[in-house]
Amino acid sequence: xxxxxxxxxxxxxxxxxxxFFIKIGFSLNTHxxxxxxxxxFKIGQKDFIVNFFTEEVFNSFTPxxxxxxxxxxxxxxxxxxxxxxxxxxILAKAAGGDVYAQAGEKDGWMYGGGFTDLDGHKWNVxxxxxxxLG
Numbered sequence: 001x002x003x004x005x006x007x008x009x010x011x012x013x014x015x016x017x018x019x020f021f022i023k024i025g026f027s028l029n030t031h032x033x034x035x036x037x038x039x040x041f042k043i044g045q046k047d048f049i050v051n052f053f054t055e056e057v058f059n060s061f062t063p064x065x066x067x068x069x070x071x072x073x074x075x076x077x078x079x080x081x082x083x084x085x086x087x088x089x090i091l092a093k094a095a096g097g098d099v100y101a102q103a104g105e106k107d108g109w110m111y112g113g114g115f116t117d118l119d120g121h122k123w124n125v126x127x128x129x130x131x132x133l134g
Contacts (some may be wrong), residue, residue: 006049007077010058010066011119014039017052020118024093026050044080069120076114081127084111090125091115109133 011017018039029040029049039052055066067074080090081087087103094115101124103113112126 004049006051008051008053008058008061009119009121010055011052012055013118014052014054016118020094020096021050021052023096024090050077069116070119070123072115073120073122075122077121077123079123079125081112081125084127087112087125094123 014036018028021039026043029042029056032040032051037054037057041050041052042048043050053061058066079090081090083132084103088123091099091113093102093118097118098116099113100122101112101114101118101123105109105111109130109132110126110128112124114122114124116122
Protein backbone atom coordinates (compact mmCIF):
# COMPACT_ATOMS: atom_id res chain seq x y z
CA UNK A 1 0.00 0.00 0.00
CA UNK A 2 1.20 3.50 -0.71
CA UNK A 3 2.25 5.70 2.21
CA UNK A 4 1.92 9.21 0.77
CA UNK A 5 1.07 11.12 -2.35
CA UNK A 6 2.92 14.16 -3.68
CA UNK A 7 1.99 16.69 -6.30
CA UNK A 8 4.94 17.79 -8.45
CA UNK A 9 4.61 20.97 -10.49
CA UNK A 10 7.01 22.79 -12.83
CA UNK A 11 7.76 26.47 -12.21
CA UNK A 12 9.93 29.12 -13.77
CA UNK A 13 11.33 30.71 -10.59
CA UNK A 14 11.70 28.77 -7.33
CA UNK A 15 12.21 31.86 -5.15
CA UNK A 16 9.15 33.71 -6.50
CA UNK A 17 7.09 30.53 -6.13
CA UNK A 18 8.34 30.03 -2.58
CA UNK A 19 7.50 33.62 -1.63
CA PHE A 20 4.04 33.37 -3.23
CA PHE A 21 3.00 30.19 -1.41
CA ILE A 22 4.45 31.27 1.94
CA LYS A 23 2.35 34.44 1.61
CA ILE A 24 -0.75 32.31 1.03
CA GLY A 25 0.03 30.35 4.19
CA PHE A 26 1.60 27.12 2.98
CA SER A 27 4.29 25.64 5.26
CA LEU A 28 7.72 24.77 3.92
CA ASN A 29 8.47 21.07 4.15
CA THR A 30 11.51 21.04 6.45
CA HIS A 31 12.24 17.38 5.65
CA UNK A 32 13.52 18.45 2.23
CA UNK A 33 16.76 20.45 1.93
CA UNK A 34 16.48 23.99 0.56
CA UNK A 35 17.48 24.12 -3.09
CA UNK A 36 17.56 26.52 -6.02
CA UNK A 37 15.79 23.82 -8.08
CA UNK A 38 13.01 22.74 -5.72
CA UNK A 39 10.63 24.04 -3.08
CA UNK A 40 8.51 21.63 -1.05
CA PHE A 41 5.43 22.56 0.96
CA LYS A 42 3.06 20.81 3.34
CA ILE A 43 -0.59 21.74 2.95
CA GLY A 44 -3.45 21.07 5.33
CA GLN A 45 -3.85 19.04 8.48
CA LYS A 46 -2.69 15.86 6.76
CA ASP A 47 0.49 17.48 5.37
CA PHE A 48 -0.23 16.89 1.70
CA ILE A 49 3.08 17.50 -0.09
CA VAL A 50 3.38 19.83 -3.08
CA ASN A 51 6.80 19.99 -4.69
CA PHE A 52 7.70 22.75 -7.12
CA PHE A 53 10.63 22.08 -9.46
CA THR A 54 12.31 24.31 -11.99
CA GLU A 55 11.12 23.46 -15.48
CA GLU A 56 14.57 22.08 -16.33
CA VAL A 57 14.51 19.62 -13.42
CA PHE A 58 10.84 18.75 -14.00
CA ASN A 59 11.60 17.98 -17.66
CA SER A 60 14.18 15.42 -16.51
CA PHE A 61 11.38 13.39 -14.82
CA THR A 62 9.24 12.77 -17.88
CA PRO A 63 9.46 12.59 -21.69
CA UNK A 64 6.29 14.71 -21.98
CA UNK A 65 6.13 18.45 -22.68
CA UNK A 66 5.15 20.78 -19.87
CA UNK A 67 1.62 21.98 -20.56
CA UNK A 68 1.06 25.51 -21.83
CA UNK A 69 -1.24 26.77 -19.09
CA UNK A 70 -2.02 30.22 -20.45
CA UNK A 71 -5.35 29.11 -21.92
CA UNK A 72 -5.70 25.63 -20.43
CA UNK A 73 -5.20 23.62 -17.26
CA UNK A 74 -3.60 20.28 -16.52
CA UNK A 75 -5.67 19.83 -13.35
CA UNK A 76 -7.60 21.79 -10.75
CA UNK A 77 -5.96 21.68 -7.33
CA UNK A 78 -8.49 22.12 -4.52
CA UNK A 79 -7.81 23.39 -1.01
CA UNK A 80 -10.33 22.75 1.78
CA UNK A 81 -10.72 25.88 3.94
CA UNK A 82 -11.88 26.04 7.57
CA UNK A 83 -14.61 28.58 6.76
CA UNK A 84 -15.69 31.24 4.26
CA UNK A 85 -13.47 33.85 5.90
CA UNK A 86 -10.40 31.70 5.28
CA UNK A 87 -11.42 31.35 1.62
CA UNK A 88 -11.51 35.15 1.34
CA UNK A 89 -8.14 35.53 3.09
CA ILE A 90 -6.37 33.01 0.86
CA LEU A 91 -7.77 34.59 -2.29
CA ALA A 92 -6.70 38.06 -1.09
CA LYS A 93 -3.18 36.76 -0.43
CA ALA A 94 -3.09 35.14 -3.89
CA ALA A 95 -3.22 38.58 -5.48
CA GLY A 96 0.30 38.08 -6.89
CA GLY A 97 -1.22 35.48 -9.18
CA ASP A 98 -4.62 35.90 -10.80
CA VAL A 99 -7.96 35.37 -9.07
CA TYR A 100 -10.00 33.76 -11.87
CA ALA A 101 -13.12 33.14 -9.75
CA GLN A 102 -14.20 35.59 -7.06
CA ALA A 103 -15.38 34.00 -3.83
CA GLY A 104 -19.06 33.24 -3.61
CA GLU A 105 -21.67 30.75 -2.51
CA LYS A 106 -22.70 27.83 -4.69
CA ASP A 107 -25.62 25.48 -4.22
CA GLY A 108 -26.34 26.76 -0.70
CA TRP A 109 -23.65 24.64 0.97
CA MET A 110 -20.37 25.55 -0.68
CA TYR A 111 -18.37 28.79 -0.65
CA GLY A 112 -15.26 29.21 -2.74
CA GLY A 113 -13.21 30.90 -5.40
CA GLY A 114 -10.15 30.23 -7.52
CA PHE A 115 -6.74 31.57 -8.37
CA THR A 116 -3.96 30.93 -10.83
CA ASP A 117 -0.44 30.85 -9.38
CA LEU A 118 2.56 32.57 -10.95
CA ASP A 119 3.09 29.70 -13.41
CA GLY A 120 -0.53 29.21 -14.46
CA HIS A 121 -1.47 26.25 -12.24
CA LYS A 122 -5.16 26.51 -11.28
CA TRP A 123 -6.21 26.29 -7.63
CA ASN A 124 -9.58 26.59 -5.97
CA VAL A 125 -10.27 27.22 -2.32
CA UNK A 126 -13.49 25.82 -0.90
CA UNK A 127 -15.40 25.76 2.35
CA UNK A 128 -18.04 23.04 2.25
CA UNK A 129 -20.74 23.05 4.92
CA UNK A 130 -22.10 19.51 4.57
CA UNK A 131 -24.73 20.21 7.23
CA UNK A 132 -26.52 22.34 4.58
CA LEU A 133 -26.30 19.69 1.89
CA GLY A 134 -29.60 18.28 0.67
